[in-house]
């Protein structure tokens with residue numbers, strides 16, 4: 001097959017490949033060792049976590065098909081094309097294997113995992129709960145010049161008919177507040193910084209108007225063999241959230257000309273690369289894997305029309321910031337005036353807003369649904385004072401009190417503790433699985449599937465599952481360990497009580513280690529009208545916003561320190 005044929009594969013009138021002769025020259029990076037699993041504050045995607053950690057979960061999923069799935073389908077051997085020796089299996093640790101002349105620098109096997117095919121008929125998601133109607137009463141603050149008017153219904157939203165049909169299939173009858181405000185803003189070409197509570201439909205709030213725009217104002221796709229110019233990039237801090245966002249994109253684009261793909265670590269790069277071969281409009285990605293594809297010259301940002309940071313505050317914290325800067329400062333990235341930049345999260349502290357605004361056009365629209373960084377009021381929060389020695393006993397007590405513990409997430413801080421607690425619960429005959437960064441990617445995905453379909457009633461997780469995951473039927477979140485940041489607490493407990501459903505969160509507070517969180521916990525409990533235990537010493541707390549939290553758009557603050565010079569801004 002010639003290069004030109006590769007480029008011409010598209011049959012869509014919209015998708016015109018520009019076949020080009022082979023690009024010679026190797027840009028193999030032989031020494032690209034990345035560490036990480038999204039499990040802590042470290043940023044980056046993982047090229048190197050597979051292969052040596054299997055022991056972590058063997059006891060948990062005795063019937064786990066994860067390994068079988070992945071190893072059985074691994075594709076061996078390289079496929080030399082156009083003078084480049086791409087190894088389909090080449091992945092973590094060694095980058096792509098380059099031209100085959102670079103010896104491996106790691107003993108770790110490269111991931112061969114090819115994720116399962118997408119199911120076109122899976123429109124199953126969290127159903128609207130009885131408190132959904134109360135969403136309409138949540139205060140929404142919008143700032144920015146000439147903000148487009150919000151919509152009241154999907155029917156009158158101006159979204160294309162094909163999308164309205166998809167929404168019906170998804171059983172989305174009424175837009176959530178963030179959707180009412182964000183959809184017209186994005187359709188009208190504006191940038192957005194938006195905060196809305198966990199489980200309130202932020203994903204569709206950006207995916208719908210993006211797909212609408214790509215369909216309404218089509219621009220030819222640019223691609224060729226091993227080269228792709230996506231028109232939209234959606235960034236996620238974790239692989240599982242990336243998969244979930246891709247699933248939403250898939251649901252809303254089935255049968256249209258819009259093509260999407262996903263790039264995330266722990267999977268075979270060859271498979272992902274092949275998916276880009278016919279041109280792609282939307283790439284959902286974790287930062288490390290995207291940067292590696294960009295570094296290889298496979299993905300370029302010349303045609304970017306939308307750049308989205310989901311969980312924007314997480315993407316801009318110390319862990320991921322360098323990766324995001326690398327993307328936004330990349331030589332091929334269009335300037336911010338030539339793209340729409342969309343930032344979403346449930347938590348957007350002032351300092352993050354200050355940093356984030358440099359990425360946006362100065363006239364971006366700021367939307368805050370409810371209190372920024374506030375916990376969802378549909379989650380009944382309980383804080384119990386428990387020493388670390390009593391935690392296991394207390395965990396069993398909580399599970400016993402639940403009766404049926406189906407749909408329980410238990411959060412811990414340490415990866416090894418996740419295995420330890422999952423083993424402990426399994427021994428007590430609670431069907432339990434775990435997800436954390438030391439598990440191989442197929443195991444992680446299998447663990448989530450087992451939890452979603454109730455094969456496993458309990459999921460023990462580290463921070464890797466704290467943000468964004470939308471799992472039907474999560475009834476209770478237990479913080480076996482409290483996280484070190486209050487925003488992380490808000491995200492964790494937001495895995496339950498989604499979309500107007502009631503949820504419950506029980507957190508173990510160990511006064512010897514969790515003191516630093518006490519005043520923030522009091523603030524969050526007060527904001528959500530929850531009972532404040534006396535050991536938190538919160539009686540006299542005024543509940544005011546501290547810790548970098550804000551009710552407002554930072555542009556409205558009078559503090560001159562907040563003013564970033566035009567020169568600084570242009571640096572982005």
Ligand SMILES: Nc1ncnc2c1ncn2[C@@H]1O[C@H](COP(=O)(O)OP(=O)(O)OP(=O)(O)O)[C@@H](O)[C@H]1O
Pocket residue numbers: 125126127128171172173174175176179196197198199200201202203204345346467468469470494495498499
């Ligand atoms: N208008 C709607 N009507 C009914 N269901 C909806 C609507 N919008 C979104 N949903 C569903 O609501 C659930 C939560 O949506 P989503 O995961 O986008 O929330 P989120 O605000 O991004 O949460 P988080 O802050 O935890 O990431 C999903 O199951 C989604 O399918």
